[in-house]
Amino acid sequence: MTDINQLENLVTQVRRDILRQVHKVNSGHPGGSLGCAEFFVALYNVLMEHDTNFNMDGKNEDLFFLSNGHISPVFYSVLARSGYFPVEELNTFRLLNSRLQGHPTTHEGLPGIRVASGSLGQGISVAIGAALAKKLNNDNKIVYTLCGDGELQEGQNWEAIMYAAGNKVDNLIVTIDYNGQQIDGATDTVLPLGNLTAKFESFGWEVLTIKEGNNLEAIIKYNERSQIKNRKRKTHLCVTPHCDGQWR
Amino acid sequence: MKKFTNTGNKDTRSGFGAGMTQLGKTNPNVVALCADLTGSLKMDEFQANHPERFFQIGIAEANMMGIAAGLTIGGKIPFTGTFANFSTGRVYDQIRQSIAYSGKNVKICASHAGVTLGEDGATHQILEDIGLMKMLPGMTVINTCDYNQTKAATLAIAEHKGPVYLRFGRPSVANFTPEDQTFDIGKAVHLIEGTDVTIVATGHLVWEAILAAETLDKQGISAEVINIHTIKPLDNEAILNSVKKPAALLLLKNTTI
């Protein structure tokens, strides 16, 4: 699916799904979810080479890991709309015995989920592991992961960022949902991240800033495979507005 | 009373290292990760033989657990190596979420556990590790008694699908179990039959239990000794059958459970 109007319609549908899921159970994180709708639609419909016939090992396909597991509503919506599981299942979000737990888990067997997330700060490490396995398997597909900006306050991220640079893990793209907000307020007041571009660059990463993080075409352009040609570790600071309505 | 021979003191961590060396040759999916303690964990031979399958993570244990979880996606069997306190308490949340709840086939291999560690002192002598690990869903917990058994367990856990915590240590202790044993996960080993008291021992204290049984025997007390190398799943049957006899029960362990 590459027709941009069709994709825009899908983004609108995904936003509806997010609101319906969160509203139904009066809990969940709509803010980050709504802000990342275009990113997910672009990822799953244009950028990633993936198989909706889910296989945990994901050999010879691109993989995605959601580090900021709290934005599960957007992840679930896009997985369902891509054909990983029935769209009706979105109605079970956050309910007892549902496969769509508040934060993604694997033991419920939800297709498309490869690792549990929710406790922040762990996704880049897992993505690095999957990227290393791809190298060992001579599999030249790419591993994507998404992190929150507040999430970068967790130290483990920086262990992972250091590792990837030191060990030339170049089949990995990390995107930061750079919305400037977290639970207790603006990231700048809770714990300022400083100059993120400079931080990543000093760790040996190449940084691309997508100023219009809600512009599908910009997201697609910056993530195209040709961008990855020089095989450098990349991070994308995807600037998205954080829509209010946090779960507190 | 059955007699056991110490074929010479050896450290259990070297049993792990020997197991890793063998796995390196026999199982191409086995990969190893270490957090700046390769020599202490006796993983250096694996590293030298298979540099492409060895990942030096640096002093970043949280990252190590996450990378290990990711490596399983694509069919690798990661063995992580560091001291027991950095293998468990330091990274509990990472193990809980990325490995245990995610059902990942990671083998968490830990040396320098318990009071038997000795010289490094209390900060390193973790006693809580087994208790912490056994509470996690799907986690198998193994605590081996000597060099030979540790080597056998290292080989066995590579064949077992699911997360495992394998605990061993630094001091040289008696090596008395058979060299070419098969290691049955979850199956206690009845070392000595007895009727008056049952000693259930694990890890480095199994040899001490044998010595105690010999001493008791001289005093006319018949002690049964069970090597409970797997703490989870626990071989309840072996323990319950033993204490059905008019026996007192004594637990010998180097951990709080």
Ligand SMILES: Cc1ncc(C[n+]2csc(CCOP(=O)(O)OP(=O)(O)O)c2C)c(N)n1
């Ligand atoms: C380790 C950990 N600490 C705290 C939380 C609670 N928590 C959930 S979302 C969140 C804020 C995350 O901020 P950010 O990464 O900027 O995401 P956004 O709010 O923009 O979606 C916090 C603190 C958590 N899930 N994990």
